[in-house]
Amino acid sequence: MSMKKFSEAASLMAQELLSLAASRAKGVSRFLPRIFPTFYKLGVRVPFAKTPPRIFISVGRLVMRNRFYRPFTTLAMERHRFNQYNFVAKRFNPLIRRRRVALFHKDALDGIKKVFQKNARYNDDLNSTDLPDQIDAYEFGQFLGQGCNAAVYAARLVNPEDSLTLGPGFNEVSQVIASEPPNNRSEFRRQAYPYAVKLMFNFEHDRVSIGDNHLWRSMGTELAMYPKAAQMLRGRISDFKPLPKKHPNVVRVHTAFIDSLKVMPDAMERYPDALHTARWYESIASEPKTMYIVMRRYRQTLKDYVWTHQRNYWVGRVMLAQLLEACAFLQDHFVAQRDMKSDNILLQYDDDEEIPHLVVADFGCALACGSWEVKFEHQDDNNLGGNLKTRAPEVATATAGPGKTVNFKMADTWAAGGLAYEIFTRVNPFYEQISTVDYLETELPQLPKKLHHVAKDVVRDLLRRDPNQRVTPHVAANAINLSLFRFGSDVQKLLADCGLNKLAMLQNLAKTNGSSVIDKLGVTANRALDNVMALLTAETITATLAPQLVSRAEKQLRATFLSRVTREDLWTSLHYFFKETALVDADSLASLAPSNSPFFGSDGSSLEKNSKPLPNILPNNKYLPDSNGIVHRVRSK
Numbered sequence: 040m041s042m043k044k045f046s047e048a049a050s051l052m053a054q055e056l057l058s059l060a061a062s063r064a065k066g067v068s069r070f071l072p073r074i075f076p077t078f079y080k081l082g083v084r085v086p087f088a089k090t091p092p093r094i095f096i097s098v099g100r101l102v103m104r105n106r107f108y109r110p111f112t113t114l115a116m117e118r119h120r121f122n123q124y125n126f127v128a129k130r131f132n133p134l135i136r137r138r139r140v141a142l143f144h145k146d147a148l149d150g151i152k153k154v155f156q157k158n159a160r161y162n163d164d165l166n167s168t169d170l171p172d173q174i175d176a177y178e179f180g181q182f183l184g185q186g187c188n189a190a191v192y193a194a195r196l197v198n199p200e201d202s203l204t205l206g207p208g209f210n211e212v213s214q215v216i217a218s219e220p221p222n223n224r225s226e227f228r229r230q231a232y233p234y235a236v237k238l239m240f241n242f243e244h245d246r247v248s249i250g251d252n253h254l255w256r257s258m259g260t261e262l263a264m265y266p267k268a269a270q271m272l273r274g275r276i277s278d279f280k281p282l283p284k285k286h287p288n289v290v291r292v293h294t295a296f297i298d299s300l301k302v303m304p305d306a307m308e309r310y311p312d313a314l315h316t317a318r319w320y321e322s323i324a325s326e327p328k329t330m331y332i333v334m335r336r337y338r339q340t341l342k343d344y345v346w347t348h349q350r351n352y353w354v355g356r357v358m359l360a361q362l363l364e365a366c367a368f369l370q371d372h373f374v375a376q377r378d379m380k381s382d383n384i385l386l387q388y389d390d391d392e393e394i395p396h397l398v399v400a401d402f403g404c405a406l407a408c409g410s411w412e413v414k415f416e417h418q419d420d421n422n423l424g425g426n427l428k429t430r431a432p433e434v435a436t437a438t439a440g441p442g443k444t445v446n447f448k449m450a451d452t453w454a455a456g457g458l459a460y461e462i463f464t465r466v467n468p469f470y471e472q473i474s475t476v477d478y479l480e481t482e483l484p485q486l487p488k489k490l491h492h493v494a495k496d497v498v499r500d501l502l503r504r505d506p507n508q509r510v511t512p513h514v515a516a517n518a519i520n521l522s523l524f525r526f527g528s529d530v531q532k533l534l535a536d537c538g539l540n541k542l543a544m545l546q547n548l549a550k551t552n553g554s555s556v557i558d559k560l561g562v563t564a565n566r567a568l569d570n571v572m573a574l575l576t577a578e579t580i581t582a583t584l585a586p587q588l589v590s591r592a593e594k595q596l597r598a599t600f601l602s603r604v605t606r607e608d609l610w611t612s613l614h615y616f617f618k619e620t621a622l623v624d625a626d627s628l629a630s631l632a633p634s635n636s637p638f639f640g641s642d643g644s645s646l647e648k649n650s651k652p653l654p655n656i657l658p659n660n661k662y663l664p665d666s667n668g669i670v671h672r673v674r675s676k
């Protein structure tokens with residue numbers, strides 16, 4: 040059966056799965072027998088225990104009468120059948136014929152987006168927790184970190200019943216998904232203090248008369264990532280437009296409030312000037328106050344992680360894609376974080392081998408006023424955001440003058456390029472080696488040879504000096520997400536087999552002439568794209584059945600990507616796979632097979648010898664180049 044037919048069959052099956060997921064029915068196992076043939080023909084073995092089929096069948100017969108177990112029985116028997124017999128292509132034809140009309144009359148991509156936007160199984164963002172707004176309701180644990188504006192402490196509720204969880208909370212979802220209980224002591228400590236409270240430094244304890252309003256005004260912009268801040272700060276800060284909703288890759292804020300200053304035992308030692316006891320005050324408010332932000336607690340910063348953890352290129356790409364998803368979301372809502380450094384990227388993971396869930400944090404320098412333009416009339420204006428070394432070239436080289444403005448639309452996207460270097464090589468070249476003010480694109484250091492070619496090209500395009508030539512975070516995130524597709528052995532070949540290579544190249548050529556081939560080819564072209572997206576969806580949905588193979592972070596990433604993606608951006612991102620010159624080389628394919636990838640240090644060499652490789656969803660496949668340099672999958676015996 041041709042690849043086209045397979046992808047059509049997979050589309051149909053994905054549709055079945057989608058409608059099932061949408062109706063929140065229990066489990067997808069009933070549909071697995073129908074999706075198996077497609078997986079089988081594409082060479083994907085569903086990873087179940089290597090129990091002899093006869094046992095499966097006897098157990099199957101035994102429990103067949105019990106309706107509760109019926110789906111699992113069918114699953115086991117179907118697995119056996121499809122591994123034993125050769126199926127004829129015709130078997131799928133009636134199914135394809137019957138459903139083709141129905142499927143393609145609907146907008147398949149729209150259906151996919153709806154499922155991933157609305158289903159709590161893939162999106163724990165739909166859940167929220169209401170926490171109290173008084174400092175006395177919290178008990179504090181260890182000190183987590185400190186910057187110029189705040190100190191952050193681990194915290195828990197004095198009375199856990201104060202927390203009102205709406206829908207299944209993060210921890211409940213995590214526990215269902217986690218195959219093993221947390222096994223290290225720090226994890227137990229983290230669970231004991233699940234929140235992080237940011238205590239903002241108030242350096243104006245003598246401004247008695249103005250009251251809480253002054254604090255909200257001077258510290259409120261810290262809440263640019265908190266959707267409820269729009270209401271809290273209405274009438275207090277003009278033109279303040281925080282993010283309108285939560286996002287999995289933006290730090291999760293539970294609540295924020297102003298209350299009496301809590302003097303922590305280590306406060307005098309760590310931040311004496313932020314206390315009301317600082318020597319320069321002649322008079323102070325009778326009750327010194329400050330703002331508190333209660334957040335979900337994360338485990339580590341990206342800066343610490345890259346120096347303390349082994350990771351392979353696959354993990355690196357999943358982290359970069361999450362970062363780009365955050366940038367795309369911020370850009371969609373006119374918010375620029377403006378201080379994208381690795382201390383401000385937080386990671387959550389339960390055990391050391393798990394791929395971390397990544398969030399962008401610290402919105403203290405954020406621009407959130409519904410516009411990208413900032414006035415820059417005097418050189419000493421202090422409104423261009425965070426760290427000088429992580430400013431995009433268009434910001435770093437801006438000159439002040441009457442009526443002059445700086446545009447921040449692509450600033451975070453550029454900074455993500457520098458962070459990508461930190462993820463893949465540990466070193467951000469803009470800290471030491473080159474300057475954001477005058478670097479040449481040709482001076483950018485080489486990325487590791489074994490990194491997937493799409494990731495290399497994306498990072499190069501993120502760091503374009505001209506913001507108009509820079510790749511948008513949406514397209515960059517699409518390209519990395521597509522490169523993480525596990526179906527088949529080689530994603531580029533799969534996309535080509537589905538007919539996307541010629542279409543993508545035609546589209547790219549036509550774009551330079553200002554026309555769109557895709558518009559002309561219309562339904563045919565988009566059907567090919569929908570087929571690929573349906574395969575990706577099917578793979579994502581079935582991944583729920585194998586949580587040990589696809590990490591929580593990766594599953595969440597897929598859901599974020601599938602709920603955001605648009606056809607136009609997808610076509611543009613295919614350019615990374617099908618440039619006339621782009622050939623798949625064995626090195627870049629090596630990173631598709633995590634079990635073969637060495638753990639790498641800054642030079643791509645092995646960091647730790649005893650590190651356990653990531654599981655591969657295609658454990659029986661190897662990738663070997665032929666004499667033309669084209670890589671084929673070879674099934675090991």
Ligand SMILES: Nc1ncnc2c1ncn2[C@@H]1O[C@H](COP(=O)(O)OP(=O)(O)OP(=O)(O)O)[C@@H](O)[C@H]1O
Pocket residue numbers: 183184185186187188189190191235237290334335336337338339340382383385400401403
């Ligand atoms: N939700 C969290 N979970 C765990 N640790 C956190 C959390 N938020 C912040 N931290 C830790 O606290 C440190 C300081 O936090 P943050 O960067 O928000 O402070 P800041 O004063 O605004 O910093 P800056 O000087 O960069 O403006 C972080 O680098 C991180 O180590």
